[in-house]
Amino acid sequence: MSVHVEILAILMSAVVIVWLFRRLHLPAILAYLVAGMLVGEHGFAFAQEHVDYEHFAELGIVFLLFTLGLEFSLPKLIAMRHLVVTVGSLQVIISLIFFMIIALVTGQSFGSSFVIGGILALSSTAIVIRQLSESGAMKRKSGQISVAVLLFQDVAVVPLLILIPMFAQNSETSMLLALLTALVKGIVVVFLLLMSGKWFLPRLFNLVAQVRTDELFVLTTLLVTLVASALTQWFGLSMALGAFLAGMMLGESQYKHQLEADIRPYRDILLGLFFVTVGMKLDSSVLIASPFKILVVLIGFMTVKIIVIRKLAIMAGEQNKDAWASGIMLAQMGEFGFVLIALANQIKLLPVDVASILLGVGVISMAITPYMINHARVWGIWLSNEKVDNHENLEQLPANKKLKDHVIICGFGRIGQTVSRFLKQENVEFVAIDIDPLRVSKAREAGENILFGSSRKNELLHAAHLNNAKLVVIAFGEDKQSLEVIQKVRSLSPEVPILVRTRNDDNLVALQEAGADQVVPESLEGSLMLVSQVLSLTGVPFTRIYRRVQNERKNHYNHLHGFYQGENTNLGPEAIDRIEFAHAIHLNDDSFACGQSIKSLMLDPRRVVIVSLRREDVEMENPDENIVLCSQDTLIVRGKPIRVELVERFLQEGH
Structure with a gap:
């Protein structure tokens, strides 16, 4: 089969399966693994010469570590040092040693046992952080514990990538010597990169930025990443280590977000190819032949991680329910586990059947992670036998509180609180709903009518007396959440007027079609206020200004939607369908x-x-x-x- 046909088979399977998995709200990583399994030697054998792709796929890991370095925040690590050190570091060490001992008992070599321990000790940063952000659980204590553990795991990946190739040495003496040599080389290369990063890279990117050419900025980013990777590889260390250090050096610069945006397309495509090559090695016959073994490993390693994280969190002074919840959130295998499996396969450290079982266990554990995170808090409360005394009473209004013709404010941040102050001045009753427990507690102490929880929950909307409300104001400004709240409110009360705050006009039509009566885009309203001041200062009568502003609002900001494009206008696929x-x-x-x-x-x-x-x-x-x-x-x-x-x-x- 020609190389072109192989590439076509890989691309076609990846496109179809990624689309299907995203429709099912499953991680794209799993889709790439399945695509690789289908086209690989153990599937339909469309791509039998996958070794040729591994060199390109390795660049995906290089760019992944570069972006990890960009996001790595030393100040954040220091600020969370209590949880990072007491929970994060001990979780990795204890889990690694425990799984390593189990592997040794089952007859694995010392090297492969170390690899298995490292693989199972890590959790999925990509899935957990994304799920926590979408559900709003990042602000909860269990979310903070999870982030602290993930921070240390991300740091632990780098030494694991250095140590695992050492096990390819034949004797313990040569391995120890290689480890000491690697340590010395590591110190030298880190010193060189950090010095160049401090003195040379900022000046380089300042020069590039002055040219104002996007292509040059992208090329420079790629060049810096690959040069740093080549330098560490030349010293006999991992390419990924150099990329991580390059990202870390640039993480504190003013170009951090631009660099991340530039590198993301290359990272995602090459990382997808990497996971496809991992999937090619997944022997489905082993999975079919050993379902009981996979189930035992899956339940066993997830249970151990939950117990270890829960125990360490309690020792760090956290509440029992938060400790359970964070353990449940971090029970899965992570994306870096697949990286370590691929690395171990390259140096022939893991038996094929063991690698296949670990891949199968990783795929299943990551597939069930979103469900586990969504239910982690409820399960944590049930397992701890604790009552949520500080939250349960916040999910109901004070007894005997009668409300009619009131306003419901969804989101009690700065905008929601500003709205409430003006309503109070006019003696208009209101009820606020917010997902931040600290904010709700403080507001309740100050005598505000506020409920704790998500505005998307039927119980909260009923508790806010939606059927008697005269207006619902959605003030949190996140369009995706706003759409869900509008749909929920409309299903319970078809007639109540809904006013929505949004940051710009990107989703104005979608919000209106979902059922919003009025949509207030901040950027356009800011433009109207500026226009009002300009016209007033140029002598235009106030009545004419007021009439023109009201006409714009009545016509849904028609004259404010279109704009003349510039060189930096975003014409990407995520923007092209909504801009005018x-x-x-x-x-x-x-x-x-x-x-x-x-x-x-x-x-x-x-x-x-x-x-x-x-x-x-x-x-x-x-x-x-x-x-x-x-x-x-x-x-x-x-x-x-x-x-x-x-x-x-x-x-x-x-x-």
Whole structure:
């Protein structure tokens, strides 16, 4: 089979399976593993020469470690040092030693036992952090414990990547000598990279930034990452270590977010290829032949990790329910476990059947992780036999509280609290709902009507007397959560007016279609306030200013949506479907639209809007549809980029 056909098979399977897994809300990592399993030698054997791909796939790990270095925050590590040291470090050490002893007892060599211990000791930073952020559990104590443990695990990956290749040495003496040599080399290379990072890299990126060329910035980022990786490899160390150090050096710079954005596409594609090559080694026949063994390993290692993390968290002074919850959240195997499996396979340290079982266990544990995180708090409370005395009483309003024609405020941050103060001044009753327990406790102590929990829960909305409310204000500004709250409110009360705050107009139409009566985009409202001040200071009467501002709001900010694109305008796939451009179409003698009225052209206002017509230095806003277009006219239209292009072609060519 030719290389082109192999690449086509890999890409096709990856696209289809990643799409399917994301529709099922499963991690993309699992999709790549399954894709590799299907096209590999143990599947349909479409890609039998996968060794050729491993060199490219290794770059995925290099870029992953670079972004890990960018996100690595020494100040954050120091701020959480109590949990990081007492829970994070001990969890890795105890889990690694325990699993290593079990592997030795079952007949594995010392080297493979160490690898197995390292693989099972780590958890999935990508899945856990993402799930905690989406569910709002990051602010809870159990979420903070989990983050502290993950911080140390991320640091522990680097020495594991250095140590594991040492086990390929034949004797203990040579291994010890190699370890000492690696330590000396490591100190030298870290010193060299840190010095260059402090003095050379900031000046380099300042020079590159002054040129204002995106391609040069991307090329420089790739060059720095690969040079640092090549330097550590030249010293006989892991390429990933160099990438991590390069990322760490640039993590405190002003270019951190730009660097991360530039490297992400290369990282994601090459990392996907890496997990495909890992999946190619997954022998499905071993999984089918040993389901009981996989189940025992899965339940065993997850139970051990839960117990270890729970015990360490309690010793660190945390509550029993938080300790259980954090243990449940971190019970799975992590993405770096697959990296260590691949590394061990390269140096022939892990038997094929053991590697396949570990891969199968990792895939299953990561697949069930979102469900476990979503239920970790409830299970933690049940296992600890504790009552949530500080939260349960916050999920109900004070007894005998009668509410009618009140306002429900979803989200009690700065915006929600500002709204509540003005409502109190006008003697309008309100109930707030917020997911931050500390904020709710403080507000309740101050006498506010506030409930603890998610605004998406039926019980909370019923407790806030939704059926008697005159208005629901969604104030937290996260469009995805706002859409879910709107749908929930509409399912319980179809008639109640809903006002939504959003940061910009990206999802204005989606929020309105979901059931919002009014959507207030902060960026557009800020523009209106600025315009009001400008017009006032230039002498325009207040009544005229007020009328124009009200017209804009009534017309859903129509004149504020379109804008002229610039060099740095985001035209990526995540933005292209929601942005609107203002675009000037100049008509000449041969243009199809010349001599025709705007009405006769039958342009669909739902697709593009004619903002104005410029003729001989005179601009007419919202031109009359009966006006006949002439040569040298300029039409200013607004719409999505592809629709604007189609309309321009129609006006010029007639089709």
